[in-house]
Amino acid sequence: MKRVRLIATCLFYFSRVLALPYLATAAYCIICFLFRTDSLQPIEDGKRFVITYPFTDTRFLIGDTYEFYYIFEMIAFIALYGIFFWLLGNIFKTFRGKKLFTQQGVRRLSIFYLLNFIVPLPFLIGHIAYSYEVEILVSLSVLHFVLGVFAYFMAVIFKQGLNLQTEQDLYI
The missing domain is CATH 1.10.287 (Helix Hairpins)
Incomplete structure (x- = not known):
């Protein structure tokens, strides 16, 4: 059982390491769209958009279209995969217990x-x-x-x- 706990511990931390950037990215996208920050830049006459890294001009995310459904889906996908990895970590946390x-x-x-x-x-x-x-x-x-x-x-x-x-x- 020690080996199972060790593997579960490693996978727990790995899943958390995967979850946090997804959740942070979703939060950053929400902030950019809600507050129309400088990091959100329309391109191609407003048909598409680019989200840059904070305080830089380096592109981070490029959107296909500037429509509500696409933006909602993009943010939801990113957030839900963050939640997925977080919950997966909770499963591994179960295997860590005595x-x-x-x-x-x-x-x-x-x-x-x-x-x-x-x-x-x-x-x-x-x-x-x-x-x-x-x-x-x-x-x-x-x-x-x-x-x-x-x-x-x-x-x-x-x-x-x-x-x-x-x-x-x-x-x-």
């Missing part, structure tokens, strides 16, 4: 599988409605669905383990 089957572990897995089942659907519907890069989003949706299935199975196993552990604790 007790494996806990109510908190079951809850973390449940949130993770629900996120993977539910969140891709509105994006898929939106992409189908706008006929915009549908193939890529279908692939991503299928991948998240499969990941959600595995997380669901793990949540059921953890719930059963928690029940057995509780019964054992009552018996002793």
Whole structure:
């Protein structure tokens, strides 16, 4: 079990390292669009936009179109992948504990599988409605669905383990 804890600890920190830049980027984009900062620069007569690194003229993000749906989707995608990696880190955090089957572990897995089942659907519907890069989003949706299935199975196993552990604790 020590090896599992060590691997889970490494993956926990790795997922946090991945989550933080995504979340920071989403927050920075929101700030740029809400406050119309100098970092947000329209290009091609306002049809597209560029977001630069703070306090520089170096391009950071380049947008395809200056429409609300595209901007919302771009920021939501970035933020949701930050949340995805954060929640994935929470799963690894569960494996770091001394007790494996806990109510908190079951809850973390449940949130993770629900996120993977539910969140891709509105994006898929939106992409189908706008006929915009549908193939890529279908692939991503299928991948998240499969990941959600595995997380669901793990949540059921953890719930059963928690029940057995509780019964054992009552018996002793």
